[in-house]
Amino acid sequence: MDNFTKEDVLEVLNGFKKSQKLKDTYNHEVEDALPLIVAEDLVVDLESPTSHMLQILLTKMWNRAKSISSEVLHLALNCIKS
DSSP states (O other), X not given: OOOOOHHHHHHHHHHHHHOHHHHHHHOEEEOTTHHHHHHXXXXXXXXXXXXXXXXXXXXXXXXXXXXXXXXXXXXXXXXXXX
């Protein structure tokens, strides 16, 4: 995978946030500010493998959200600050 740009990261996170099919499948919510904050943080270092970092971050957020609630998974900033 190539490094993602800010727009790529936003597309991934906003797609996950807006897709009704994904919401129905995974029963999740994404905090409104999260896509932009994550996108800006990931692309600060142009040498970092942003696609891999995003994958790791999303897995960490998902696992944290799942440990907080087994009903609706709320992906929020508190899921990455633990």
